[in-house]
Amino acid sequence: MEICRHNDQIEISELDPFLAELLRQIPASTSPDGVPTAEQRLFSSPTNGKEPELCVEWKQYVEPELRRLFQSATETVAGDLEQLNGNEKSLANRTLRIPAKHTDAWLNALNQARLVIAAKNNFTEGELSDHFRSPIGSRRDLSLFQINFYGFLQEFILRELDG
Amino acid sequence: MSRERRQGVGCRAQSKDTEGTTHVLDETGSVTTAEPTKETRSEEDLDLPWQVVVHNDPVNLMSYVTMVFQRVFGYPREKAERHMLEVHQKGRSILWAGMREPAELYVQQLHGYLLLATLEKIS
Numbered sequence: 001m002e003i004c005r006h007n008d009q010i011e012i013s014e015l016d017p018f019l020a021e022l023l024r025q026i027p028a029s030t031s032p033d034g035v036p037t038a039e040q041r042l043f044s045s046p047t048n049g050k051e052p053e054l055c056v057e058w059k060q061y062v063e064p065e066l067r068r069l070f071q072s073a074t075e076t077v078a079g080d081l082e083q084l085n086g087n088e089k090s091l092a093n094r095t096l097r098i099p100a101k102h103t104d105a106w107l108n109a110l111n112q113a114r115l116v117i118a119a120k121n122n123f124t125e126g127e128l129s130d131h132f133r134s135p136i137g138s139r140r141d142l143s144l145f146q147i148n149f150y151g152f153l154q155e156f157i158l159r160e161l162d163g
Numbered sequence: 164m165s166r167e168r169r170q171g172v173g174c175r176a177q178s179k180d181t182e183g184t185t186h187v188l189d190e191t192g193s194v195t196t197a198e199p200t201k202e203t204r205s206e207e208d209l210d211l212p213w214q215v216v217v218h219n220d221p222v223n224l225m226s227y228v229t230m231v232f233q234r235v236f237g238y239p240r241e242k243a244e245r246h247m248l249e250v251h252q253k254g255r256s257i258l259w260a261g262m263r264e265p266a267e268l269y270v271q272q273l274h275g276y277l278l279l280a281t282l283e284k285i286s
Contacts, residue, residue: 158227
């Protein structure tokens, strides 16, 4: 896989089917799927449970806005990922182009996905700091790899935004 | 706290952060900053009962957190990095202190970036 910036877009080229599939899983990975810890992480308390009146108003007025914001980012990413539609064979050496104006949506969706995966798997800080764990021997290992891969993409996008 | 106030309609707030830098939050959500002044503190300045706190999170990238602090508070990179490191090393950092309404708007923005942020009354 190669990743670079070309004019006003980020290009992720020479994608193998495995990484292409991980990319295609970003939108689905942002869903808490009813897992309370994941839901709580995306929509955390503004006061750590204190100030109950404020918390009620927050749930009523702010959470819906946050949901719309997160949904919008996920939809933008899902739209870009349509470039990767096709069967596994046709995914070999594919290129994904992310318009520069979509980078904020990508940062947000990647962050949603990483937080939700971490919450669902209840990863420890030690596991999350282990960026070189290999090989992938379980579903849990795969989830950790997914978090690190999405983090790598975030780092690249941030570097590009930094100029 | 009304919905309109939440969305910042007609809201323009000015407050000082923990280092005395003045921040103006306009109706578009943009923040402008000015260097600290040596003027006498008014009653409003003394009425600073809320602080915006960001808590450590092992998932969010350090570079991402720094970028968010720069964007939300208009902090220069060095200051944003200092706060990010404080969050990382001490578990929390006070990013801003001032009136409740702009503090709520800051926390809302930080939650939009998926940071663990809370609003605390200064005791």
